[in-house]
Amino acid sequence: MQQLRIPDRSGAADGNITVRVCGELDMDSEEQLRSALEDSVSRCVRHVELDLSGVTFCDCSGLNLLLAARWRAVRQGKTLTVRAASPAVRKLLVDTDTWPLFAGTQQTEDVLSEGQEDLRNEVAQLRRAMRTRPAIDQATGILMATFSLSSEDAWAVLVAVSQNTNTKLHQVAEELLTAINGEALPDTLQTNVAAAVSALRDGAAPPG
Numbered sequence: 451m452q453q454l455r456i457p458d459r460s461g462a463a464d465g466n467i468t469v470r471v472c473g474e475l476d477m478d479s480e481e482q483l484r485s486a487l488e489d490s491v492s493r494c495v496r497h498v499e500l501d502l503s504g505v506t507f508c509d510c511s512g513l514n515l516l517l518a519a520r521w522r523a524v525r526q527g528k529t530l531t532v533r534a535a536s537p538a539v540r541k542l543l544v545d546t547d548t549w550p551l552f553a554g555t556q557q558t559e560d561v562l563s564e565g566q567e568d569l570r571n572e573v574a575q576l577r578r579a580m581r582t583r584p585a586i587d588q589a590t591g592i593l594m595a596t597f598s599l600s601s602e603d604a605w606a607v608l609v610a611v612s613q614n615t616n617t618k619l620h621q622v623a624e625e626l627l628t629a630i631n632g633e634a635l636p637d638t639l640q641t642n643v644a645a646a647v648s649a650l651r652d653g654a655a656p657p658g
Contacts, residue, residue, distance in 0.1 A: 465495030
């Protein structure tokens with residue numbers, strides 16, 4: 451496991467802040483980054499920019515943290531975006547349809563300066579993204595309990611199934627939640643979950 455590090459949190463002459471993060475972003479490390487982001491959002495004049503190119507692993511707890519930080523910034527009339535993302539981070543944001551919320555500063559700055567309609571649209575998109583969090587968290591928990599997986603392995607299975615079925619991550623999670631009510635899972639979903647779990651137990655990366 452590569453411990454989360456925040457080697458650089460620097461302020462620019464214009465009062466904006468850049469935060470560089472390295473290591474694994476998961477449940478064990480999220481409090482460290484949450485504190486840094488809350489402080490950065492509070493202190494910046496207008497914008498916080500994240501360099502996540504050094505993040506080697508990011509699961510749904512990391513997604514939750516990033517969305518919460520983005521929401522806090524928007525509510526304060528500020529922006530929070532990702533300047534650079536590792537493959538792990540970019541894949542997570544793309545799979546959950548949240549990449550547009552974090553990609554690029556110019557668009558978000560224009561939103562804040564030129565009109566409230568676009569800002570309302572951005573807030574609505576952020577709210578929709580945050581509403582998918584509970585389903586993803588619960589689905590990960592189901593996989594952990596059903597197959598005796600760690601949180602990282604359960605997340606890997608969920609992502610692999612999303613890729614192999616060409617289905618958005620939150621939709622896979624919602625289908626898995628139907629098992630709580632005793633409903634049968636679709637055959638395709640059952641097959642892909644079983645294949646991903648089997649790959650992990652055989653010591654290979656889940657197919658995807």
